[in-house]
Amino acid sequence: MLQSNDQTAEATTAIVPEKIRDGIDLQINGEHYRHTGDPQMPLLWYLRDVLRLTGTKYAGEHGGNGADLVLVNGKAVSATNQPLAKLAGKTVITVEGLAANDGTLHPLQQAFIDEDAIGCGYCTPGWLIAGIELLHRKPHPNDGDIDQLPNLCRCGCQTRVRRAIKRAAAGKAVQR
């Protein structure tokens, strides 16, 4: 709305900086966010309902099959069980943040495509997050290491996931 000149002058002199609202600062997939709502809101609902990053899936009250896994400071954790209050200053990576900015897929994402390690695909983001954490810890995981993944899949993708992880690990070795 247009205002008269003197009103504008008056308003200018009366400006008081807005009080900085309390909030939780987060870094998600390289972007900065400030959450000013309920600090107890789980990360999962912040991602899905607020940011509409729906790649991290709802898998039940306790994280169920692991489809809700995200990387928090590099560690795979259930987004369902992470209140935002615990995430202040931490970096979060979701499945949407695994590929490079130019669209180049993470070697494990590519390996999932190459090995057709996908059934219905709903739990796939969780497998990728858990698999990438494993590859960070152990660049050449053996079967026993892969056995430790907590994810569940009723479509029966486990053998193909195992192959994909090995393929991604082998690819890394070649690159080095």
Add this chain to the structure above:
Amino acid sequence: MSNRIQLSRRRFLQVLAGSAGSLLVGIRFAEAADAPLPPALLGDNIHDLGPYVRIDEDGSVLIGARDPDTGTGVATSLPRIIADELDVDWDTVRVVALGLGVDNDNGKPSWTYGHQVGGTGTSIPAAWRDLRQAGAVARWLLLQAAARRFGLAASRLRSDNGMVIAPDGRRFSYGSLAADASKIALPGNLPPLKNPADYKLIGHGVGDVDARAIVTGQAQYAIDHYYGDAVVAVLSHCPWPDGSVAHLDSTDTLAVEGVLKVVQLRPERGQPLGSTVIAPAVAVLAENTWAALQGQAKLKLEWKPGASHDASSNALEQQALGLLNSNSEPTTRVRNIGDVDAASKKAARRIDATYFQPWLAHATAEPMNCLIRLDKDRASLVVPTQAPQKASAVVQRLAGLSADKIAIRVPRVGGGYGRRLDHDYVAEAVMLAKVINKPVRVLWSSEQDLRNDYYRAGSVHQLGAIIGHKRQLLAWNQRMASASALSGRGVPDDHLWTSELQADQLPAALVPNYRSDWYALQSATPRGPMRGMPHLSNAFAVESFIDEIAHQLREDPLNTRLRILGEARQLPLDNGRMLDTGRLINVLKLVADRIDWKNWLRTVNGLGIACWHIDGAYVAHAIEAAMQGEQLVIQRVVCAVDVGRVINPTGLQGQVAGATLDALSIALNAAITIKGGQVQQRSLKDYPLATMAQLPNDVEVITVDDNRDPAGASFLAMPTAAPALANAVFRASAVRVRRLPLMKELLRLL
């Protein structure tokens, strides 16, 4: 303009000119074929793509996938059938999920695409002819259009990767021909189909069309769709399906910021569709999911049981044994060939065994959910369903709308396994949308889903084999007691057995005297279809029992099977199909060779084998397993399948390996128990699907590719995995497991 060819009594191939010079070809059903195509179908809204193929002027090729993809790969395999006949580069094809197709023919709604159902093994067999013909007609029209431009006979032209090419090398792209092609009259006879030797896509493997979207988190399931202002509803269900609210105080819930309303749902029971809400529920409606969940946690809610308050799965099993041991008349004599009783008198020996199987839940990855916008005169939904027409029927009845006023979108579905053939969650969404007068998303948790499923009922199988003096199988007597998945669904009593037994299951047609009886049990716990049923439970009993027969006869179980199967021949089945024993023998031998069966007695580990057939498809498993202390280690798993023509070998391999692991996972540990009328399991911790560590590291899949019309494969490999494992366990441990889940029983018997 539009013209069409009649394909069969009810189906038409129809060609239309789209806006902006596109060519559209589709199969429509008789009742829909006369209806004018809504203008939206010709526009740019690809979600409303009507026909199966659309070629645009810019050369882009859009192919619709008719059936919901629950992870079975039909969104990849069905469009590839069209694309091959059309002769286009797969990389230029975009696949669009069609959603429910409804036409309004002068106020009489009909289904545009016929029967749309996913995950029942019917998609590829149903589509095989139609889709090739759609592709071939589109290609024929493009060739005709090019012939006019070149001034040459169409017979002198060839197509290649989206181009029509003249003998001298001149070429036109499909895109540039699309507009002209759409104006050409259809041929009187259908153009010939490709010679299978020329297939470039059919029979050649490709990964899932949605793979990239899935690994980048971009693929959207129903649960990922948002109508801006949709209210979120979370539900607390009564633990007794016939119970009711004893006490409800929602004061604290309503005090939660964002909570809008608390609504009691008192569902009707015994509806003809059997697919309304299964238990009374209290819904908390809120502005967002977190508010709804917090509100739900603050409900003060107590339930009181109904008539089923003392039901238990144990008691039901005792009742089943009582029935089977009482010599009472069966509810249904499913099959009676020859004279089992007369054959018994000639018996050299008789072998009997009883097998037990637990109740099972579906445990889909994507929880039940439904997004609905319900206005006075129309409804639109985004639903993860295997059967959008059944979902529509629920909305029609509860909202009082006709089918053409209901739009149903079905994005990729996060697992089905039969759970999403029932639509209680859709019914809840309709009921809540009526109360709140805003768009609603019904959202279940997976824990809630486990407690409010349409379960696979537990069963008891009594098997008897009469062996003659030449060690031949003289007679077979199978008696099964279970609660039918079909009761309460308007199915006549004499058909309730069809969800439990198959009249044609092995060794029917192979034994001169064969009798199978079904005994009905009553249960208030809801039941429904489950991936592979009734083959899943029966194959375990039958294929374990054949192993027992082999053991008693001191025979190699592979030889026993081959002896029962006899010569390679075609035997008529009850359902009008033929049992091709040669194909069954072939898959058995394939897995036996691969796993080195001739060493089955010499190996320190156990080898087990099993075979089965489902609707013209054949499967065998061979498994090597060993006990390491109290640990069961599954060392090798080989599966061979013969489904006729293989459309997508990559997809088939995935389905076979996947179903094998699913079946092993269920057989090892999964059981639902009922006590005090309630399901006891509370989370996946109580219903342990197998982890990576418990499953074999690999599944070796052998596919037999031949030129027969393709059969379905989505659950083909389910039935034989568990009996092959149990048979291997017997060789490895001398323990015969006749009760699932296997690990619990094995540790009890060891």
